[in-house]
Amino acid sequence: MAHYPLLERIFYPDDLKKLTPEELIQVCHELREFIIDIVCENPGHLGANLGTVELTVALHYVFDVPHDKIIWDVGHQAYGHKILTGRREVFHTNRKYGGISGFPKRDESPYDVFGTGHSSTSISAALGIAMGLRYNSRDEANVIAVIGDGSLTGGMAFEGLNNAGTLHPNMLVILNDNNISIDPNVGALKDYLLDITTSKTYNRFRDEMWDMLGKMGRMAPFARQYVQKIEASLKALFLKQSNLFEALNFRYFGPVDGHDVVHLTEVLQDLKTIKGPKLLHVLTKKGKGFPRAEENQTAFHSPGRFDRKTGEFLSAKGTEAEPPRYQDVFGLT
Structure with missing residues (x-):
C-alpha cells in the first residue's frame, strides 16, 4: 500500500x-x-x-x-x-x-x-x-x-x-x-509586470493616486481617464489577454x-x-x-479502469482490454 x-x-x-x-x-x-x-x-x-x-x-x-x-x-x-x-x-x-x-x-x-x-x-x-x-x-x-x-x-x-x-x-x-x-506571454518583463501589479505597495499607491486625482475638481475625470489609459497601454503592450477582461472592469x-x-x-x-x-x-x-x-x-x-503502471485501459474484471465506450464511438461516428 x-x-x-x-x-x-x-x-x-x-x-x-x-x-x-x-x-x-x-x-x-x-x-x-x-x-x-x-x-x-x-x-x-x-x-x-x-x-x-x-x-x-x-x-x-x-x-x-x-x-x-x-x-x-x-x-x-x-x-x-x-x-x-x-x-x-x-x-x-x-x-x-x-x-x-x-x-x-x-x-x-x-x-x-x-x-x-x-x-x-x-x-x-x-x-x-x-x-x-x-x-x-x-x-x-x-x-x-x-x-x-x-x-x-x-x-x-x-x-x-x-x-x-x-x-x-x-x-x-x-x-x-x-x-x-x-497565446501565452513569455519573458522576464511579463513576470516583472505581474510582480509589480500584484504587490501591496503598487496597489496602495494606485488607490492613493486615484483618490488624489478625484480631488482635482473639474479636471478629475480627465486626469483619471488619462492615468487609466497609460495603465491600459502598458498592460496591452505586454499582456495580450488583458484587454478583454479589463474592458469588463476586471x-x-x-x-x-x-x-x-x-x-x-x-x-x-x-x-x-x-x-x-x-x-x-x-x-x-x-x-x-x-x-x-x-x-x-x-x-x-x-478513462475508466486502467493499469497504474502502463496506463492501458482494463475491463471490469481487469484481465482484458476494455471495449470502446459509447461516448467514444458516438464521438467518432
Whole structure:
C-alpha cells in the first residue's frame, strides 16, 4: 500500500497551513499520486484533477475556507479540494453507491458552497454569493470562481463577468487555461509586470493616486481617464489577454505557471488584499504527472479502469482490454 507521509497529516486546510511553502511541493506530488492510485481502480475524472493539483493546494493554503468561498466550475477538477477538506479517508468511495459525490455537493460538506455538474455557472454563482455577503456586511470574505478556458466560452460565463464588472463585488475569477487556447506571454518583463501589479505597495499607491486625482475638481475625470489609459497601454503592450477582461472592469493578472505551487501561493497572497473584481490567468496541463494522460488528454478525461503502471485501459474484471465506450464511438461516428 502506498504511503503519503505529508498528505496523511492533512485532514483539513488548517493542517495544510502548518506546512512551509517548500513542503507544498511534496504535498502536490503525494496528492497527485493519491488521485491516480484511487482513480485507476475506481473510475472517475482524472485529467482535469491532475492538472489543478498545485492550484488547489495553493488556494487552500492561502484562503480561509469555508469563510472564504471557492466555487469550482463543472466540478471535474474538484477531487483535490475534496481530499484536502475532510474526505481523504473516504475518497475511495467516490462516485459509488452510498459514497461521496463525484462533484461538489452542498449537503456533503460546508466546504462545497455550490453544487456543480454543469459548465459555465461558477462566475454567476460567485457573483451571487459575493453580493449576498455584501448585503450581510461580510464582504471582507473572498469569493473565488475557478473556471476552465472551455467553460469560459459559455454565454452564462460572460453574463457573469459583465454583471460582476458592473456591480464591483469582492471576487476573484481564476481562469484555468489548460488548452493554452490564448497565446501565452513569455519573458522576464511579463513576470516583472505581474510582480509589480500584484504587490501591496503598487496597489496602495494606485488607490492613493486615484483618490488624489478625484480631488482635482473639474479636471478629475480627465486626469483619471488619462492615468487609466497609460495603465491600459502598458498592460496591452505586454499582456495580450488583458484587454478583454479589463474592458469588463476586471483587473487582469497573469498568465502564471499553474504548476509552480510556491509562486502561486505568493500571487494569491497578494491578490487576497486587492478588493473588487479581478481575474488571474493560470496555465495548466491536463493529466499533469501521468504521461499517458498528458499524451492523450481526451481519453484520460474520464478513462475508466486502467493499469497504474502502463496506463492501458482494463475491463471490469481487469484481465482484458476494455471495449470502446459509447461516448467514444458516438464521438467518432
